[in-house]
Amino acid sequence: MRIEVIGGGSLGAAIAAGLAAAGLDAHSAEEVSDHARGVVFADGLRSVGPEGATALHLAALRAARALAKHKGERVFVTVQDTGGSFAMHGQAGDRAWAGGLAGLAKTAIAEWAGASVKAIDVATGDGSVDEVAGRVVAELLSGGADVEVALGPSGSRSVVEHHAAPYAAAQRAPLREGSVIVVSGGARGVTATSLASLGHLRPRLALLGRTALVDEGPETASAPTEADIRRSLLARAQATGAIQSPKDVAREAKLILDCREIRANLAMLERSGAQVSYHAVDVRSAEAVAGCLGVIRRAWGPIHGIIHGAGVLADALIASQTDEQFDRVFGTKVDGLRHLLAATAADPIELLLVFSSVAGRLGNSAQAAYAMANEVLSAVAASERARRGPACLVRSLAWGPWAGGMVTPGLARLFEKAGVKLIALDSGAQALAREVASDDPFAQVILMNGDPPVTAIPIHRAG
């Protein structure tokens, strides 16, 4: 089997040489060739920082995609340096932005029956090229079937497991009356739902979403469902002689429903006790985010908190996930967070929550880009927690599927068939409130499968 070690500079070359010295048909390469049946993606050993995250993860997806078209025996390995701990302890600093690679490996496991897959995080630290490469080669040759393997400083080796999380109530809530919280994705879906549980604290919530609010005409005002709205729009087009394609009608109907959802949520959040503003902005644009936060500051003063809930899905198997799909999914989450952090660098931030997903922590078929993006969010949250210290509550919430938001009725049926319990809307909202009121020492928590959702944290087991 031909194995290609992709990228990683001198370390990648040394890993290929080490594998070749052990008798394997291993080569260092910049791109995966058609002959490869094994790929070790080693470019995660470089420090790419926030700006390089997209290119790195897209390159990893492309490497996996090249391998995905071959059936039969395959090897796929991602190698990163996010502190030798999958960035969980916060020492990874800016290297955390490479923290999504393991999400790709875990997705490959879910999609490729019989493939040998591993995600390695090795602390390069002060080790020589030969020492670090030697640790990776040893893991590949004799590490067995462990999937997420952390090769930490001082020669330690551990695997990632998930354990029930303790819960410690906070001495001081990071939210007070009048706290200004910017919430991406906060006007729709489960982020909006969960904000209701914070309303009694009387925060000021600035909600960001792409949808520009429009007023609907009288012809659809009493049409309750999407089908009814479409019928009303078609009747209007016929009456006026306007030409509207079925696609245009569908788009307009969706916009009407989205605007209704946003307006209903704004009213619901105001009833819950919060002061609310809505801003149509795409978080993938740095300029738009900076401009929008300027508007919020001028109206309400400095920003005290960020909740990053914006997200989109574009599910496809690795073999067919396009660069454009990757860009949409990854950009919304990762560039969105990057822009929100950059635009609030001088604000007194006391709360930073990111909405991640179990798809990243555990891997999920057809969600490679989504899994990588969510893992980056969790990794960056851990670094931000370490950087900001106890004055700021930072947490990544890796949600399991909710009974709402992007989980359509069709998806809900699939989850239920697979025995995964959906998170009820009220329970999810209460879980968010509990997280905001907690002093737990960890930056990442998994909330899934139950009512209330069961909480767990990823931990390292030496071995």
Ligand SMILES: NC(=O)c1ccc[n+]([C@@H]2O[C@H](COP(=O)([O-])OP(=O)(O)OC[C@H]3O[C@@H](n4cnc5c(N)ncnc54)[C@H](OP(=O)(O)O)[C@@H]3O)[C@@H](O)[C@H]2O)c1
């Ligand atoms: N629902 C679940 O079961 C579940 C499970 C695990 C994790 N999560 C996470 O929870 C978050 C919310 O999910 P959801 O189910 O509520 O999804 P949703 O109903 O599709 O809502 C997504 C929200 O993100 C906003 N958004 C998307 N792209 C944006 C962009 N580029 N700029 C600004 N806003 C953007 C959307 O508003 P516009 O369309 O107006 O832009 C919408 O408010 C996501 O991060 C998701 O990954 C959800």
